Amino acid sequence: MSRFRQVFSKDKILIGVCHLPPLPDYPDSPGSDALCRHAQDDLATLEAAGFDAILIENEYDRPHRVKAEPTTVEAMTAVTQSVCEAAASVVVGCEILLNDPCASLDVCKASGARFIRSDYFIDRMSRPEYGEFEIDSEGLLEHRDKLGLSDVAILADIQVKFATMVEKRPLRESARMAALGEADAIVVTGDETGSAPTVYQLRDARAGVVASGRDVPVLLGSGLDTLNAYDLVAECDGAIVGTSLMRNRRIDGQQARALVEEIQRNS
Numbered sequence: 001m002s003r004f005r006q007v008f009s010k011d012k013i014l015i016g017v018c019h020l021p022p023l024p025d026y027p028d029s030p031g032s033d034a035l036c037r038h039a040q041d042d043l044a045t046l047e048a049a050g051f052d053a054i055l056i057e058n059e060y061d062r063p064h065r066v067k068a069e070p071t072t073v074e075a076m077t078a079v080t081q082s083v084c085e086a087a088a089s090v091v092v093g094c095e096i097l098l099n100d101p102c103a104s105l106d107v108c109k110a111s112g113a114r115f116i117r118s119d120y121f122i123d124r125m126s127r128p129e130y131g132e133f134e135i136d137s138e139g140l141l142e143h144r145d146k147l148g149l150s151d152v153a154i155l156a157d158i159q160v161k162f163a164t165m166v167e168k169r170p171l172r173e174s175a176r177m178a179a180l181g182e183a184d185a186i187v188v189t190g191d192e193t194g195s196a197p198t199v200y201q202l203r204d205a206r207a208g209v210v211a212s213g214r215d216v217p218v219l220l221g222s223g224l225d226t227l228n229a230y231d232l233v234a235e236c237d238g239a240i241v242g243t244s245l246m247r248n249r250r251i252d253g254q255q256a257r258a259l260v261e262e263i264q265r266n267s
Helices: 003-007 032-049 070-086 101-111 137-147 171-180 199-212 229-233 253-265
Strands: 013-019 053-057 091-095 115-118 125-127 153-158 185-188 218-220 238-241
Touching: 003 153, 013 032, 013 253, 032 053, 032 070, 032 253, 053 070, 053 115, 070 091, 070 101, 091 101, 101 115, 101 137, 137 153, 153 171, 171 185, 171 199, 185 199, 199 218, 199 229, 229 238, 229 253
Parallel strands: 013 053, 013 238, 053 091, 091 115, 115 153, 153 185, 185 218, 218 238
Antiparallel strands: none
């Protein structure tokens, strides 16, 4: 059984994203206790709606840092651990933005979280305000081994939103390379937050995975809502959902339930 299937037992999984307010080393932070309450409230909403997992992100640390400071890891660990202890039915994961998947694994080690998302895994990409991002998938896998986290899944984006490819290649080739690079799942996004990939992009990613010869799920990573769920979820193994669930920067229970019901109605 693959690592992904050990972590997620269902055929079609839904991961809700918890967008944390600024962490304590940012001026507008509400403080550690409020951050934990925010995450636990989102957890309760997702569990009640029937989601399978929650992904905790430091979304509102603005400006984002490329690499995490020790204070970031400490704060994310405290929040993630509090969610792991409170979770009854969902799997807990974390992602430290913008590009520090090794730090995300450190949080998993300390908190008990079961998966991470890595925006930059196999593709050389850049953004004007940050330059080219460091890509070291082999180093990430070695760090996971060093930490003894053989049961922690890495959900790896390909050609991720907002960034520009340094070395252009077809999407299916990125999917093939990420699968061969031992990603536990391939994540496909649109061009920006709230923008969904097309059916054809999801099919291209699937074709790349098939060409790799590995059994690696394909997840939709942005833009899923009740209007496009029927068409898109049929082409993938699940989705990571954030923006369409949010009201005032919190996960809205009505929106979360409506999405689950739409997927169940058409599955």
